[in-house]
């Protein structure tokens with residue numbers, strides 16, 4: 001163990017930066033050239049592992065936001081939503097890197113993956129589990145204010161925090177949708193649509209997941225708002 005005068009943390013690595021961030025452990029988590037089936041395994045691993053980290057952060061922020069909402073503290077919860085959105089956006093943007101891999105080279109990488117499938121992504125599964133709880137709290141807070149959803153949108157300036165929460169939930173839902181459709185296009189570009197994934201799931205099943213939404217009522221309300229406005233015009 002070496003501690004220079006300017007290094008104060010305990011640990012085997014040479015600097016506090018490496019000790020705190022545990023960089024040697026982190027950077028040993030990717031296979032090296034000696035075990036690669038193809039050199040793009042590094043690109044594949046970096047995108048997936050970094051996505052898992054962003055989704056870990058996203059889930060932690062969602063769980064904290066949920067705790068705030070359970071205590072009726074909407075504002076501190078709202079401050080955490082941009083962190084969730086950005087985490088999902090970074091996962092979305094990272095998919096660009098995978099398109100740098102040729103479809104043929106991906107077939108070589110794929111041989112190393114066993115039955116590994118995105119269905120088993122801990123990050124995606126944990127954020128998908130956390131998001132509905134936020135919606136449940138929103139519905140509870142709506143009932144507590146004794147206001148119907150349509151009226152929340154019509155009288156949004158009177159219920160600023162609750163309205164911002166409704167819009168934050170919509171944005172979160174939208175970001176998840178955007179990731180899913182971007183991923184779907186990536187899959188089509190990498191392996192095609194009329195094939196099966198590493199666990200034997202036909203890729204066409206992913207197309208059905210594309211229309212999934214966490215908060216259908218927050219999307220349906222847009223139609224109601226339009227109809228309400230049209231009905232009001234009719235009255236005048």
Ligand code: HEM
Pocket residue numbers: 047048051052091095098106116117118119121124180183186187190191196197198199200201202203206209
């Ligand atoms: C070249 C890159 C990729 C390919 C070819 C690919 C392919 C696939 C395929 C074929 C499926 C269907 C299920 C299966 O059989 O595995 C799937 C599902 C999934 N993949 Fe990927 N994937 C890629 C990158 C990623 C990345 C970077 C993530 C980030 C975590 C990811 C997350 C998921 C998730 C969560 C599912 C479950 C279905 C869904 O949520 O839409 N995939 N992927």
